[in-house]
Amino acid sequence: MEVALNNTHKLLSKIAINDGHGENSPYFDGWKAYDTNPYHPQNNPSGVIQMGLAENQLCFDVIQEWIKNHPEASICSPQGGFDFKEIALFQDYHGLPEFRAAIANFMSRVRGSRVKFDPSRIVMSGGATGAHETVAFCLANRGEAFLVPTPYYPGFDRDLKWRTGVELIPVVCESANNFKVTLGALEDAYDEARESNIKVKGLLITNPSNPLGTFFDKDTLKTLVGFINEKNIHLVCDEIYAGTVTNGNEFVSIAEILEEFPTICNHNLIHIVYSLSKDMGFPGFRVGIIYSYNDTIVNIARKMSSFGLVSTQTQHMVASMLSDNGFVDNFINESRIRLAHRHDMFTRELAEVGIGSLKSNAGLFFWMDLRCFLKEPTFQSEMTFWRIIINEIKLNVSPGSSFHCDEPGWFRVCFANMDDATVMVAVERIKSFVLDTRMLEIKTKAMAKNKKQCWQNNLQLKLSSRRLEDIMSPHSPLNSPMLRAQN
Numbered sequence: 001m002e003v004a005l006n007n008t009h010k011l012l013s014k015i016a017i018n019d020g021h022g023e024n025s026p027y028f029d030g031w032k033a034y035d036t037n038p039y040h041p042q043n044n045p046s047g048v049i050q051m052g053l054a055e056n057q058l059c060f061d062v063i064q065e066w067i068k069n070h071p072e073a074s075i076c077s078p079q080g081g082f083d084f085k086e087i088a089l090f091q092d093y094h095g096l097p098e099f100r101a102a103i104a105n106f107m108s109r110v111r112g113s114r115v116k117f118d119p120s121r122i123v124m125s126g127g128a129t130g131a132h133e134t135v136a137f138c139l140a141n142r143g144e145a146f147l148v149p150t151p152y153y154p155g156f157d158r159d160l161k162w163r164t165g166v167e168l169i170p171v172v173c174e175s176a177n178n179f180k181v182t183l184g185a186l187e188d189a190y191d192e193a194r195e196s197n198i199k200v201k202g203l204l205i206t207n208p209s210n211p212l213g214t215f216f217d218k219d220t221l222k223t224l225v226g227f228i229n230e231k232n233i234h235l236v237c238d239e240i241y242a243g244t245v246t247n248g249n250e251f252v253s254i255a256e257i258l259e260e261f262p263t264i265c266n267h268n269l270i271h272i273v274y275s276l277s278k279d280m281g282f283p284g285f286r287v288g289i290i291y292s293y294n295d296t297i298v299n300i301a302r303k304m305s306s307f308g309l310v311s312t313q314t315q316h317m318v319a320s321m322l323s324d325n326g327f328v329d330n331f332i333n334e335s336r337i338r339l340a341h342r343h344d345m346f347t348r349e350l351a352e353v354g355i356g357s358l359k360s361n362a363g364l365f366f367w368m369d370l371r372c373f374l375k376e377p378t379f380q381s382e383m384t385f386w387r388i389i390i391n392e393i394k395l396n397v398s399p400g401s402s403f404h405c406d407e408p409g410w411f412r413v414c415f416a417n418m419d420d421a422t423v424m425v426a427v428e429r430i431k432s433f434v435l436d437t438r439m440l441e442i443k444t445k446a447m448a449k450n451k452k453q454c455w456q457n458n459l460q461l462k463l464s465s466r467r468l469e470d471i472m473s474p475h476s477p478l479n480s481p482m483l484r485a486q487n
Helices: 002-010 026-036 060-069 081-087 097-108 125-138 183-195 218-231 254-260 295-307 312-323 325-351 379-393 418-472 480-487
Strands: 121-124 145-149 166-173 200-206 234-238 271-276 287-292 365-369 409-413
Touching: 026 379, 060 312, 060 325, 081 097, 081 312, 097 121, 097 312, 121 125, 121 295, 121 365, 125 234, 125 287, 125 295, 145 183, 145 254, 166 200, 183 218, 183 254, 218 234, 218 254, 218 325, 254 271, 287 295, 287 379, 325 365, 325 418, 379 418
Parallel strands: 145 166, 145 200, 200 234, 234 271
Antiparallel strands: 121 287, 271 287, 365 409
């Protein structure tokens, strides 16, 4: 069988037989553990709860209400069936004009209408995954690299590297300053690449961050733009979580920086990746977006998009929904309220048993600090504890090492892909584990104390016996002739 497999591999491409997809990561192993034993409140109450999937399911009722009231948005309904032929036949890789206009409108409103987006620069792709790969193909050759601040989304190792041959070089960020990106860390990573004869073609950031749930302030964004402009490299901004910032007025898009400071850099170096997977909760629709300020990239990416187009049926429905400004504004507001409530409830419950997390107010997750539970401050110890979380606590949370975090003991916890009842089950499991662990520690310390006390008592008894022997010994100082003579 092994010989046959080897012969089969010889007939395949290097891409087909390598493991560049990254499915051997603990990030994906957690999903597999869930898939083989999924939690269900009635059918499998002791199963694994999926907390490794960044899905936004908190506002589907709002979306379903809109769909119910707008049957004409679907070409599969009697009200929308009149458009069936046109939509079924038409497929242009530029995208439906109304679709691109609606996406540009939504991107603007998510960012508080503080910046406008040009529909002619909207390039569609099969989700953010396809968008990132397309951008990588456009900007870099095989063996060239992007700098990426850590911790970062594990899927980037697949999206940007697997088929393109592009490399990712970590920019190490530390918990001491809440994992903020510094100019020094950027320079160090850039110099390290140069010393290794690797050409750096760009900097990739996620804003808001996955997995941290934080976002860049204006000064930091200006620093990043200044850095890439000085090095003459590209800046790719993944803003797929822009609408999850619970206080939308605080979020700053790279588009706002370019609009407020038009001469800060060469605009041809700036590119935005966006999708509807996170803000709207539509990962199954595969609506990915590339928005570039570089005309050549727009043209080439649009040609490449023919390998991963969004279906016109999806474009038609999305265009109808996102052109409704009343719905869009209500959805964005309601989503932020519900995300904030879920985040605060979850982190507050964990804080009650002494589990902390990085302060954040964006994303569909938080960055949980379990460093105190590691036997040693090592990634091996992190993996050992992660297996306990998966196999005993039955929660799929993702270890920090899978996000290329430089410090062991951090875990990403997704909180928006389940209902309130499941959240409480997950919380109770964590609390029970922590309390059981503390009780075990107390018992262990008590046993150790008793053992020490027993040892000390035995030692005192031995010492007392020793003193008695000394007194009674012929060689004892008390039996010394000189001492007797003095007495």
